Amino acid sequence: MKTAQAESQTATNGATMTPVEKASPQAAETHPVKMTARKVNVFYGAKQALFDVDLEIRDNAVTALIGPSGCGKSTFLRCLNRMNDVIDNCRVSGEIRLGDTNIYGAHIDPVLLRARVGMVFQKPNPFPKSIYENIAYGPRIHGMAERRAQMDEIVETSLRKAALWDEVKDRLQEPGTGLSGGQQQRLCIARAIAVNPEVILMDEPCSALDPIATARVEELIDELRENYTIVIVTHSMQQAARVSQRTAFFHLGNLVEEDETDQIFTNPRDKRTQDYITGRFG
Amino acid sequence: MSRRAADRLFRFSLRSATLAAALALVFVTFFVGYEALPALQAAGAGAFLTDPSWHPASGTFGLMPMVLGSLAVSLLALVLAAPLGLGAALFENFYAPPVLRGLFQRAVELLAGIPSVVYGLWGLVVLVPLIAKHLAAPGTSILAAGLVLAIMILPTMALFSSAALGAIPAEQYRAASALGLSKWTALRTVLLPAAGRGIMTGLFLSFARALGETMAVLMVAGNVPQLPSSLLDPVRTLTANIALEMAYATGAHRHALFFSGFLVMAVTLLLVTLAGRSEKKEARP
Numbered sequence: 001m002k003t004a005q006a007e008s009q010t011a012t013n014g015a016t017m018t019p020v021e022k023a024s025p026q027a028a029e030t031h032p033v034k035m036t037a038r039k040v041n042v043f044y045g046a047k048q049a050l051f052d053v054d055l056e057i058r059d060n061a062v063t064a065l066i067g068p069s070g071c072g073k074s075t076f077l078r079c080l081n082r083m084n085d086v087i088d089n090c091r092v093s094g095e096i097r098l099g100d101t102n103i104y105g106a107h108i109d110p111v112l113l114r115a116r117v118g119m120v121f122q123k124p125n126p127f128p129k130s131i132y133e134n135i136a137y138g139p140r141i142h143g144m145a146e147r148r149a150q151m152d153e154i155v156e157t158s159l160r161k162a163a164l165w166d167e168v169k170d171r172l173q174e175p176g177t178g179l180s181g182g183q184q185q186r187l188c189i190a191r192a193i194a195v196n197p198e199v200i201l202m203d204e205p206c207s208a209l210d211p212i213a214t215a216r217v218e219e220l221i222d223e224l225r226e227n228y229t230i231v232i233v234t235h236s237m238q239q240a241a242r243v244s245q246r247t248a249f250f251h252l253g254n255l256v257e258e259d260e261t262d263q264i265f266t267n268p269r270d271k272r273t274q275d276y277i278t279g280r281f282g
Numbered sequence: 283m284s285r286r287a288a289d290r291l292f293r294f295s296l297r298s299a300t301l302a303a304a305l306a307l308v309f310v311t312f313f314v315g316y317e318a319l320p321a322l323q324a325a326g327a328g329a330f331l332t333d334p335s336w337h338p339a340s341g342t343f344g345l346m347p348m349v350l351g352s353l354a355v356s357l358l359a360l361v362l363a364a365p366l367g368l369g370a371a372l373f374e375n376f377y378a379p380p381v382l383r384g385l386f387q388r389a390v391e392l393l394a395g396i397p398s399v400v401y402g403l404w405g406l407v408v409l410v411p412l413i414a415k416h417l418a419a420p421g422t423s424i425l426a427a428g429l430v431l432a433i434m435i436l437p438t439m440a441l442f443s444s445a446a447l448g449a450i451p452a453e454q455y456r457a458a459s460a461l462g463l464s465k466w467t468a469l470r471t472v473l474l475p476a477a478g479r480g481i482m483t484g485l486f487l488s489f490a491r492a493l494g495e496t497m498a499v500l501m502v503a504g505n506v507p508q509l510p511s512s513l514l515d516p517v518r519t520l521t522a523n524i525a526l527e528m529a530y531a532t533g534a535h536r537h538a539l540f541f542s543g544f545l546v547m548a549v550t551l552l553l554v555t556l557a558g559r560s561e562k563k564e565a566r567p
Contacts, residue, residue: 086459088380115462125453128476138461141471188457195461 031058031245034199034229035080040094042075042084049075053094053255055248057199062221062230064244064261066237068281071250073233077201080231081117082110098199115142117199118192123208124184126176126191131168134176134187135159138195154194161227162190163220182213186220193224200224202232206239218243237277241265249273311547318544321537330541336507336523338535345542347507351424351517352546354510355499356492358428359435364485366432367439374440375447376455376469387444394437402501405430410502418514422504425513430498435488442487446480447473479560486557490550496521520546 035057042050050072057063057080065073075084082103084090096103103113115138126134135155136145145151155172159165164186168179176187185205192200202221206214221243224230234240240247241261248258249270257270268274275281321343333344374386405426414421450473458468474481496519504516505526518526520542531539 081460083456083460086456111459111462111464113462114460118462119460121453121456121460123453125451125457127454127457127472137471138463141461141463141467191457191461 031061033057034059034098036095036097037076037079038095038097040076040079040092040096042072042079042093043091044087045089049253050079051253055255055258057229057231058246059229060225060227061245062225062232062243064240064247065231065233065250066235066240066247066276067250067256068276069235072253073248073250074203076250076255077203077231077233080199080201081114081119083114083119085110115195116197117201118195118197120185120188120192120200120202120205122204124181124188126179126184126187128175128177130173131176131179131187132172134191135194138191142195144196158190158194159187161193161224162186163216163223164190180213182209182216185209185213185217189217189220189224193228197228199229199231202230204233204235207235214239237265249276251276314540314544314547317540318537321534321541324534324537330538338527338531338538341534343534343538345520345538345545347509348518348520348523348542349545350509351503351507352493352519352521354424354513354517355427355431355503355519356489358424358513359431359492360485360489362428362432363436363439363488367436367484367488368443368481370436370440371443371447372469374444376465376473390437390440393433394441398434398495398498399501401430401434402498405498405502413514420504420516422502422516423514424503424510424517427499427503427517427519428513430502431492431495434495434498435492438488438491439484442484443477443481446477446484449480450476482560483557486553486560490553490557493546493553494521494550496525500525 033056037053037055037057040050040053040055041048053072053076055076065077067073078084078087079092079096080103082092084092092104094104098113098117101108103117127137129137132155135158136151139145139151139154145154156165156169159168164183167183168187176184179187185208189200189205205221206217209217218239221230221232225245232240232243244261246258247261247264249256249264249268249272251272257264257268257273259269264273265277268277329343330345333342335342335344336347370386370390374383378386409426409429410421412421413423413426417425454472454476455468458472459465463471499519500522503519503522505518505522506516507518507523508515510517524539524543527535528539
């Protein structure tokens with residue numbers, strides 16, 4: 001069930017949505033800011049994993065978080081929907097705004113927040129339920145459909161948006177775990193879409209997929225940009241270059257540099273960024 | 283000894299050990315069945331059901347009071363222990379702080395390791411007088427036996443449920459959280475169904491353990507071979523019956539006891555098989 005606050009937020013989001021021109025860098029620049037991180041520090045026990053990260057995430061664009069292993073990019077991603085809360089002895093300080101709301105504010109229910117900021121994981125993790133139930137599960141719990149027909153529609157729309165409908169429409173009652181890896185990941189994306197989030201976080205969504213399935217998912221991410229704000233963590237710089245409009249480079253827990261993707265890859269300002277994208281470390 | 287010879291010797295010892303274990307089961311089953319057979323031939327299987335009472339000296343072998351007694355105490359124990367065990371497993375896996383988690387595991391394992399006669403003693407000196415004082419004399423009853431058994435099978439239930447819940451990949455829980463579900467909703471709608479088969483296994487094995495338990499039940503159930511009419515009535519279970527009478531039973535009486543032992547064994551084997559089946563299905567991808 002969504003609270004009145006969440007409802008109004010959704011409405012605001014709808015109103016501020018701008019039609020997207022084809023991905024010229026200039027167009028990306030004009031996207032309004034969807035999420036803002038200010039002075040975000042993250043500690044795992046005594047160990048600090050992120051240092052004073054300031055970052056703006058733009059609406060209807062794909063933001064890629066890149067950097068070597070252990071640089072804090074996944075940690076930062078998990079801050080955006082408070083999935084770090086689930087981890088024992090993880091502490092987050094600073095402020096992250098979604099629209100006008102500080103998501104670490106005292107009155108914020110992380111459970112409701114996660115309905116607005118969905119997540120897709122590294123390894124496809126469909127529920128041990130049918131394909132249909134995998135999608136219908138979230139909307140049902142959130143009370144988004146009153147009748148069976150409405151639910152059918154949500155399932156079909158979500159699967160279509162995830163470019164999976166044609167492949168599974170004749171076997172919706174079969175288990176989701178029986179699909180191929182790439183299909184499972186698109187099922188997970190469809191599942192995230194089904195609860196109608198504003199932002200979708202993706203944590204290395206293609207790292208367990210073969211090149212063909214990867215291409216398919218990348219294509220999908222590009223299409224989803226029209227309706228959602230997407231933040232993707234990736235180990236592959238090619239992937240960042242292919243799918244994102246903006247790229248943020250993390251190193252040793254610091255956000256080194258954030259800019260338009262073209263800019264980062266052709267003309268980085270920081271020496272560390274340059275070293276990383278030219279393959280000198282990582 | 284060459285490495286090859288050592289390997290062969292090792293394999294041979296393992297095979298022998300496995301064979302011995304399997305043979306023991308076959309042998310016990312065969313022996314109990316063999317001793318029970320004369321009872322079936324003399325009285326017929328029907329007599330055990332239809333004879334009005336258990337008076338082996340005068341030739342009536344009605345096992346119904348004991349069958350119902352066993353079922354009553356075991357079912358009561360299961361009804362009490364199943365929600366407790368499952369709740370404990372949920373708490374341990376999803377709510378307990380890490381420190382408590384280890385402590386809890388130890389406590390449950392300890393509970394499983396206490397000899398049954400100790401539980402019986404506790405039931406006899408604490409539980410039975412309490413029931414006699416507050417509910418109804420004499421206190422030895424289905425209720426007393428069910429309560430003692432519930433504590434005894436609680437570890438089985440808790441450990442199996444916990445293992446089943448622990449075996450669910452953490453991604454499932456994270457996926458449910460990421461959809462904006464509360465912990466309890468995620469548990470109820472994703473994790474519990476996924477662990478369902480493992481929990482069923484725990485239920486079957488707990489029930490089998492309750493049915494087979496003898497000593498503790500014998501000490502608190504009252505052991506009157508009658509058809510119970512309330513939870514506060516004393517009853518005698520099949521296992522207690524065997525333990526009480528085997529020492530002096532001869533002839534048809536002795537065979538009748540073996541028959542009741544065979545019955546308990548058959549039901550237990552059935553339950554264990556069911557448990558094994560539900561576990562196997564779960565293991566399938």
